[in-house]
Amino acid sequence: QVQVxxxxxxxxxxxxxxxLSCAASGFTFTSYAMHWVRQAPGKxxxxxxxxxYDGSNKYYxxxxxxxxxxxxxxxKNTLHLQMNSLRAEDTALYYCAKDIVVVGVSTGPPRGFDPxxxxxxxxxxx
Amino acid sequence: QSxxxxxxxxxxxxxxxxxxxxxxxxxxxxxxxxxxxxxxxPGKAPKLMIYDxxxxxxxxxxxFSGSKSGNTASLTISGLQAEDEADYFxxxxxxxxxxxxxxxxxxxxx
Numbered sequence: 001q002v003q004v005x006x007x008x009x010x011x012x013x014x015x016x017x018x019x020l021s022c023a024a025s026g027f028t029f030t031s032y033a034m035h036w037v038r039q040a041p042g043k044x045x046x047x048x049x050x051x052x053y054d055g056s057n058k059y060y061x062x063x064x065x066x067x068x069x070x071x072x073x074x075x076k077n078t079l080h081l082q083m084n085s086l087r088a089e090d091t092a093l094y095y096c097a098k099d100i101v102v103v104g105v106s107t108g109p110p111r112g113f114d115p116x117x118x119x120x121x122x123x124x125x126x
Numbered sequence: 127q128s129x130x131x132x133x134x135x136x137x138x139x140x141x142x143x144x145x146x147x148x149x150x151x152x153x154x155x156x157x158x159x160x161x162x163x164x165x166x167x168p169g170k171a172p173k174l175m176i177y178d179x180x181x182x183x184x185x186x187x188x189x190f191s192g193s194k195s196g197n198t199a200s201l202t203i204s205g206l207q208a209e210d211e212a213d214y215f216x217x218x219x220x221x222x223x224x225x226x227x228x229x230x231x232x233x234x235x236x
Binding site for chain 1: 129158160162164171172173174177178183215217219223224225226227228229230
């Protein structure tokens with residue numbers, strides 16, 4: 001069963017840091033780019049970041065660039081999101097998602113999300 | 127990167143067809159055939175319904191179809207069923223090597 005499970009959310013004060021993790025199973029982790037997506041309370045989805053299958057390429061939304069770092073450990077089938085200098089507007093449910101493009105099989109850039117995890121909640125508040 | 131534009135809500139009766147639009151720009155929807163659609167029931171994780179404008183993942187009902195014209199993509203659901211009541215949102219790849227979402231559309235089955 002292909003699945004991703006997020007962890008690491010919690011309540012954190014503004015300006016502090018938090019590290020999210022995503023455990024992947026049921027698929028060849030090294031064949032897919034991986035994404036972080038978030039949804040603030042009552043708002044729509046916001047794409048956060050993507051990392052290529054081998055970790056060599058990383059792209060970020062302007063809203064988190066310079067503060068968040070996406071990384072992966074292919075030996076442990078795990079994705080991470082290091083979040084620094086957190087702000088109130090970073091409060092959201094954070095989802096991990098596998099990309100739809102299979103490296104070596106499909107062509108084109110990372111461009112879709114399947115499956116999604118259940119999310120981990122991050123609340124930035126003093 | 128501005129969010130893609132979707133109607134806040136649409137509704138239809140069982141058996142009818144509805145369409146949800148997703149309007150972007152010539153830097154995202156209009157530039158690439160990389161639009162995806164997702165279904166999300168309350169409290170559940172989103173589910174991929176359509177990718178690359180009109181491709182359907184295995185296991186997704188053929189009542190769901192996608193299309194695109196210019197800067198606007200559309201999701202059509204035919205033979206509407208009660209279980210289709212959910213939030214739907216689109217996403218697109220962009221020329222900035224990022225992805226952008228629509229604001230989401232609440233589908234009500236009357």
